[in-house]
Amino acid sequence: MSPAMPENLQPCDLVVFVAHPDDAELTSGGLLLVSRNKGWKTAVVEMTRGELGTRGTPEIRARECEAAARVLGLTVRANLGFPDGGVRDSDDARRAVVRTIRALRPRVVVAPPWNDDHHPDHLGTGDLLRKSFYLSGIRKFVSELDPHRPRALVHYMGTRVRRPTFVVDVSSVMEERRAAVACHASQVGPPGPGEPPTRIGHPDFLSAVDARLKHYGWMIGVPYGEPFTMDTPFPVTDLVGLLEIDPWRRR
Ligand SMILES: [Zn+2]
Numbered sequence: 001m002s003p004a005m006p007e008n009l010q011p012c013d014l015v016v017f018v019a020h021p022d023d024a025e026l027t028s029g030g031l032l033l034v035s036r037n038k039g040w041k042t043a044v045v046e047m048t049r050g051e052l053g054t055r056g057t058p059e060i061r062a063r064e065c066e067a068a069a070r071v072l073g074l075t076v077r078a079n080l081g082f083p084d085g086g087v088r089d090s091d092d093a094r095r096a097v098v099r100t101i102r103a104l105r106p107r108v109v110v111a112p113p114w115n116d117d118h119h120p121d122h123l124g125t126g127d128l129l130r131k132s133f134y135l136s137g138i139r140k141f142v143s144e145l146d147p148h149r150p151r152a153l154v155h156y157m158g159t160r161v162r163r164p165t166f167v168v169d170v171s172s173v174m175e176e177r178r179a180a181v182a183c184h185a186s187q188v189g190p191p192g193p194g195e196p197p198t199r200i201g202h203p204d205f206l207s208a209v210d211a212r213l214k215h216y217g218w219m220i221g222v223p224y225g226e227p228f229t230m231d232t233p234f235p236v237t238d239l240v241g242l243l244e245i246d247p248w249r250r251r
Contacts, residue, residue: 012040012041012104026200027112056186064184098136103145109154113162117158165230170224
């Protein structure tokens with residue numbers, strides 16, 4: 001299967017690839033907001049429309065994505081239309097992701113974990129991005145588009161905990177982050193009459209998300225933090241300048 005390319009792609013600085021319509025807000029919403037606030041152009045690309053979701057429909061979820069994109073201040077939000085439950089590495093999938101990266105020309109790509117999560121689509125997307133990230137810089141692969149090699153591939157933290165490579169201070173954007181998550185009411189809102197219980201529809205889910213961000217924030221001495229991993233060393237030219245956060249001093 002070769003999904004159609006979205007038409008609204010334009011250069012962005014930071015691109016978060018995810019499997020499902022609500023994944024970006026739940027895992028990287030703070031990073032997207034603080035990056036936007038620094039003046040960077042941000043994008044979210046979903047692999048699927050989430051049609052296997054226990055609750056909601058692809059149409060409802062697309063509207064929720066539009067609303068959340070406004071809260072996050074995204075420059076681009078796109079959906080590659082892969083089948084929900086079937087995101088995995090293949091030649092066609094690599095070509096679709098490489099085309100997307102080359103159209104967006106990001107400095108930084110964020111992807112799901114490829115080895116630590118409960119959901120096969122998250123793992124599939126993470127694995128596909130690892131392969132496509134490299135291929136995007138290969139001139140003779142999809143040779144009709146100019147190659148592009150982003151500076152870094154970063155993985156957000158999945159549901160199986162790994163040691164983070166770095167934690168982003170998202171304390172200043174928690175209100176907007178929560179508002180962006182709340183846009184996905186068909187998923188995180190209370191179940192309607194007759195709807196079955198779900199993991200992320202559980203009344204404790206949103207407070208668990210906050211608690212997790214609190215946990216990682218405390219590790220770096222700020223109220224809330226989003227954890228990320230990298231499989232390569234973090235490149236540094238100015239170690240002193242990089243460490244701008246004075247921990248455990250509420251500002
Ligand atoms: Zn998901």
